[in-house]
Amino acid sequence: MDDLLAEFVAETREMLEAIEGEIVVWEADPADRARLDAIFRFVHTVKGNCGFFDFPHLERLSHAAENALAEVRAGRRSADVQLVNAVLAIIDRIGEITGTIDDGSSQTADSTANSADELLIAMLDQDAQDKDLAEQVEHHEPQAPAAAAPGTSAPAVTPRSIRLPVDLLDRVMSGVSDMVLARNDLARRLRASGSEPAIDGPFERLSAILKDVREATTKMRMQRVEHLYNPVPRLVRDLSAELGKQVMVDLAGQDVEMDREMIEMIRDPVTHIIRNAIDHGMETPAERRAAGKHEVGLLSMTARQTGNRITIAISDDGKGLDIGKLGKKAIAAGLLTDQEVSAMSRDDLHQLIFQPGLSTAETVSEVSGRGVGMDVVRANLDRIGGGIIVRSKPGEGTIFILSFPLTLSIVSGLTVGIEKQIFAIPRSFIEEIMHGAAGAVEFSSIGAADLVTFRGQRVPCLSLTRVLGLSESKELQEKTLLMVRLGTGDLFALAVDQVFDHEDLVVKPLAPAIAASGVYAGTTLLDDGSPILLLDIQNIADQNGLVSEVRLRPTDPDERQKCSAAPARPIMLFIGIDGRRRAIGMDLVRRIDVLSPDAVDIEGNRAQIVIDGAILPLIGIDQQARDQIAAEGKIKLLRLSDGQCELAYAVSEVSDAGTIENEIVPCEKDLSIEGVTLIGGLPVPIVDGMALFAQYGRFETPHNPLTCRLPADDEWSQSMLRPLVEAAGYRIINSSDNAADDAADVTFVMDQADTVPDDSGIIIRIHSNENAPASPESGIYRYDREGLLAALMDARVGTK
Amino acid sequence: MMNDLLVMTEIAGRRAAFRAVEVQSVLEIENVSSIPRAPDFIAGLTAMRSRSLTVVNCRKSLGLPAENAPDSRAAVVEIDGHLYALQVDKVEDVTEAKSAPVPINGGFGEAWERVALGMVETAEGPALLIDIAQMVAGPPAEMHPIGSDKGPSTIAA
Numbered sequence: 015m016d017d018l019l020a021e022f023v024a025e026t027r028e029m030l031e032a033i034e035g036e037i038v039v040w041e042a043d044p045a046d047r048a049r050l051d052a053i054f055r056f057v058h059t060v061k062g063n064c065g066f067f068d069f070p071h072l073e074r075l076s077h078a079a080e081n082a083l084a085e086v087r088a089g090r091r092s093a094d095v096q097l098v099n100a101v102l103a104i105i106d107r108i109g110e111i112t113g114t115i116d117d118g119s120s121q122t123a124d125s126t127a128n129s130a131d132e133l134l135i136a137m138l139d140q141d142a143q144d145k146d147l148a149e150q151v152e153h154h155e156p157q158a159p160a161a162a163a164p165g166t167s168a169p170a171v172t173p174r175s176i177r178l179p180v181d182l183l184d185r186v187m188s189g190v191s192d193m194v195l196a197r198n199d200l201a202r203r204l205r206a207s208g209s210e211p212a213i214d215g216p217f218e219r220l221s222a223i224l225k226d227v228r229e230a231t232t233k234m235r236m237q238r239v240e241h242l243y244n245p246v247p248r249l250v251r252d253l254s255a256e257l258g259k260q261v262m263v264d265l266a267g268q269d270v271e272m273d274r275e276m277i278e279m280i281r282d283p284v285t286h287i288i289r290n291a292i293d294h295g296m297e298t299p300a301e302r303r304a305a306g307k308h309e310v311g312l313l314s315m316t317a318r319q320t321g322n323r324i325t326i327a328i329s330d331d332g333k334g335l336d337i338g339k340l341g342k343k344a345i346a347a348g349l350l351t352d353q354e355v356s357a358m359s360r361d362d363l364h365q366l367i368f369q370p371g372l373s374t375a376e377t378v379s380e381v382s383g384r385g386v387g388m389d390v391v392r393a394n395l396d397r398i399g400g401g402i403i404v405r406s407k408p409g410e411g412t413i414f415i416l417s418f419p420l421t422l423s424i425v426s427g428l429t430v431g432i433e434k435q436i437f438a439i440p441r442s443f444i445e446e447i448m449h450g451a452a453g454a455v456e457f458s459s460i461g462a463a464d465l466v467t468f469r470g471q472r473v474p475c476l477s478l479t480r481v482l483g484l485s486e487s488k489e490l491q492e493k494t495l496l497m498v499r500l501g502t503g504d505l506f507a508l509a510v511d512q513v514f515d516h517e518d519l520v521v522k523p524l525a526p527a528i529a530a531s532g533v534y535a536g537t538t539l540l541d542d543g544s545p546i547l548l549l550d551i552q553n554i555a556d557q558n559g560l561v562s563e564v565r566l567r568p569t570d571p572d573e574r575q576k577c578s579a580a581p582a583r584p585i586m587l588f589i590g591i592d593g594r595r596r597a598i599g600m601d602l603v604r605r606i607d608v609l610s611p612d613a614v615d616i617e618g619n620r621a622q623i624v625i626d627g628a629i630l631p632l633i634g635i636d637q638q639a640r641d642q643i644a645a646e647g648k649i650k651l652l653r654l655s656d657g658q659c660e661l662a663y664a665v666s667e668v669s670d671a672g673t674i675e676n677e678i679v680p681c682e683k684d685l686s687i688e689g690v691t692l693i694g695g696l697p698v699p700i701v702d703g704m705a706l707f708a709q710y711g712r713f714e715t716p717h718n719p720l721t722c723r724l725p726a727d728d729e730w731s732q733s734m735l736r737p738l739v740e741a742a743g744y745r746i747i748n749s750s751d752n753a754a755d756d757a758a759d760v761t762f763v764m765d766q767a768d769t770v771p772d773d774s775g776i777i778i779r780i781h782s783n784e785n786a787p788a789s790p791e792s793g794i795y796r797y798d799r800e801g802l803l804a805a806l807m808d809a810r811v812g813t814k
Numbered sequence: 815m816m817n818d819l820l821v822m823t824e825i826a827g828r829r830a831a832f833r834a835v836e837v838q839s840v841l842e843i844e845n846v847s848s849i850p851r852a853p854d855f856i857a858g859l860t861a862m863r864s865r866s867l868t869v870v871n872c873r874k875s876l877g878l879p880a881e882n883a884p885d886s887r888a889a890v891v892e893i894d895g896h897l898y899a900l901q902v903d904k905v906e907d908v909t910e911a912k913s914a915p916v917p918i919n920g921g922f923g924e925a926w927e928r929v930a931l932g933m934v935e936t937a938e939g940p941a942l943l944i945d946i947a948q949m950v951a952g953p954p955a956e957m958h959p960i961g962s963d964k965g966p967s968t969i970a971a
Binding site for chain 1: 845847848849850851852853855856859860861863865866867868894895896898950951952
């Protein structure tokens with residue numbers, strides 16, 4: 015809170031300084047609209063901030079001044095001498111109070127509001143034209159500074175934070191960068207002159223210190239969005255309490271880093287939007303209930319870094335913008351005609367909110383609704399090269415999306431090389447990096463366009479060399495592919511010769527002549543001091559028609575047909591234990607497992623593996639190979655399934671996923687493969703899943719086994735009969751499990767028992783007299799294994 | 815303008831002067847990294863005290879053919895917050911202007927007119943005072959390929 019308070023004081027002081035000139039001009043010419051607006055904004059901001067800090071008197075003063083000025087702005091009152099004097103007196107008083115707050119006695123400062131303040135407010139009153147009042151003020155006025163004097167003369171407390179001009183920070187930063195460059199130069203020279211221990215030690219120390227200083231200076235400029243978010247919950251709480259609404263805040267993206275200056279620039283706009291959202295957007299709990307919504311409204315704020323822009327979205331689930339009212343206001347203000355408004359789309363009408371002087375608020379509250387705000391918000395964002403859009407749905411809510419450049423911020427970048435030149439790409443765009451020669455990557459040229467097939471998806475492929483108009487000296491296969499995901503969700507591959515490193519780059523704007531080419535977003539210096547360019551990925555994609563619908567460039571219709579006629583069959587490429595490349599249909603592969611070779615059991619032609627307690631047939635491996643793998647300590651398996659049974663296929667490496675696009679040439683001699691196809695220019699045998707399962711597959715026990723009821727209290731049944739029945743594939747239900755609804759398919763009845771617990775299924779009677787004849791009435795002798803199994807088998811057939 | 819200091823240079827064999835107040839320094843250019851797809855008169859980027867500079871070839875900016883390599887020293891100027899290094903044939907001395915810049919009858923010629931602020935008299939004789947903003951702006955698009963014999967007449971045909 016202390017920090018915030020210090021910010022408040024500093025901000026108010028800065029504003030006061032800035033406004034001083036305006037006041038003088040306004041005094042000379044009270045009709046000057048621009049000055050009036052500036053002063054109005056000042057008191058408006060002070061009022062807003064006071065509400066936040068709970069300085070009721072300061073707030074009353076500024077609110078009174080704001081009210082009076084609003085009247086003047088609306089043309090209902092003229093700025094006469096008395097009003098000007100009163101406003102000026104209030105502004106002076108605001109300055110005094112601010113000073114006292116700064117001296118530490120924050121609460122007392124505000125509460126020292128004396129009768130003079132009341133007089134100041136009274137003076138604003140239109141009817142209070144009598145001179146006595148003015149005179150009274152004159153008498154009172156000297157008291158105010160006197161009251162503040164003891165505070166100001168007291169020794170100042172050491173400040174915990176200071177405000178610095180940003181260009182000073184810039185100077186420090188560029189100084190530190192220079193030091194790094196000088197250090198690098200020195201390092202080169204030291205290396206060239208050979209090792210000198212007397213110098214090396216101190217030099218190391220210097221380097222370490224420099225690194226720390228550099229990090230610290232970098233941090234000086236950067237702030238997490240958190241700093242922007244911190245006051246929000248309190249602001250929302252206070253506002254909603256004041257307005258009798260219930261609002262919950264949801265903040266996301268706190269860790270996005272932004273230029274400190276940027277945060278300061280958007281702090282006011284964001285505050286204004288939040289105020290507006292709660293004041294106008296959110297309904298009261300009763301209204302929300304009536305609309306079938308949750309009583310508590312939700313205000314959410316998210317920050318994202320997309321490429322070289324930061325996006326902050328502020329949304330509420332309130333009643334949405336009232337376009338009818340916006341239109342009427344615009345007409346009333348003379349901005350638009352009836353016809354114009356009726357011809358406008360919803361979206362365009364929403365944008366009217368950014369027009370100066372338009373506000374949808376019906377009543378002027380203390381919070382907002384004076385038409386200050388949204389126009390100023392947009393002006394502020396324009397100034398930093400940002401933008402704002404609004405989307406709203408009646409009854410559902412409104413979202414404001416603020417976006418602004420990252421120009422001065424640090425971009426996490428990837429340095430890449432083409433034809434001996436280095437460029438940087440914002441890392442946020444890059445989803446994956448892979449080599450053109452990787453098994454998973456496959457190129458095809460469709461017309462003049464290059465496509466790359468990546469994880470079964472065909473994506474356009476651009477060569478950076480060609481994008482930059484340089485002559486190509488490498489094949490795409492020899493290049494490294496960056497899979498680039500655009501903000502719009504479009505994916506494309508950018509081929510570069512080399513990928514060097516990840517670096518944090520301080521990006522500076524480009525000279526207009528270079529920026530005009532549209533392929534660069536900025537320039538930055540590498541650690542060795544050489545300048546490189548940051549690529550404008552979004553624009554490059556745009557120039558090449560890769561954004562949104564235009565996924566494929568128009569191509570020859572024949573080729574296009576050919577392309578769509580053969581739907582690509584997804585396959586998995588792998589290298590077998592024998593080192594040969596093979597492929598298998600992706601739909602057969604359930605998962606890839608890595609297990610210990612101990613789980614493998616090979617004997618003669620039989621190879622099995624234990625996976626998750628189940629024994630599966632193992633293919634693709636023999637005893638000799640197993641021994642080799644045992645040394646490695648792990649075995650990689652493809653687990654194949656035809657939907658009913660599972661097989662394990664041992665492989666030495668899984669290359670990647672791909673698709674079959676070329677013809678499969680059958681091979682009659684080798685029945686274990688479907689045939690051979692060309693993938694990435696190499697022949698790959700495709701394992702025939704059908705033959706595989708026909709040979710090795712075995713049906714597992716059905717998933718829903720038959721149930722068998724055994725007497726739970728009979729020891730023999732549990733110890734002797736149970737394993738036998740379970741081995742026959744039955745699930746055991748004990749008769750004591752009192753589950754009437756769980757009818758068993760087979761029920762064993764002991765000769766001693768007279769009652770049959772469950773007669774819904776087949777009943778097998780068991781007796782213990784070895785010599786008794788086997789008959790349906792007496793049942794089966796308890797040690798007649800064959801008889802029991804036969805009975806169980808019969809039962810299975812019978813129930814099916 | 816009288817007694818102003820001028821940085822004297824030579825561009826395409828002609829004496830050209832820059833206002834010394836506009837020239838931040840004279841830089842010995844070591845490495846220029848070229849910029850693919852940038853206009854022809856932009857030679858590339860170089861660095862000075864951890865800032866990037868856009869290197870402008872003055873001959874090409876005038877639409878004149880660049881016959882011989884420019885001087886390794888370049889004049890550094892700042893326009894709208896961007897730093898530029900202006901490559902000229904030769905950077906000479908700093909001298910004092912002996913007159914205000916004046917236009918000459920008949921103009922300075924097609925290539926020079928755009929960048930000319932006027933003629934100034936110096937101790938070393940008259941020189942053309944250069945408008946640096948025009949110099950870094952480069953040739954207007956239509957007269958861009960002046961060296962390559964593609965005049966408006968061929969376009970009309």
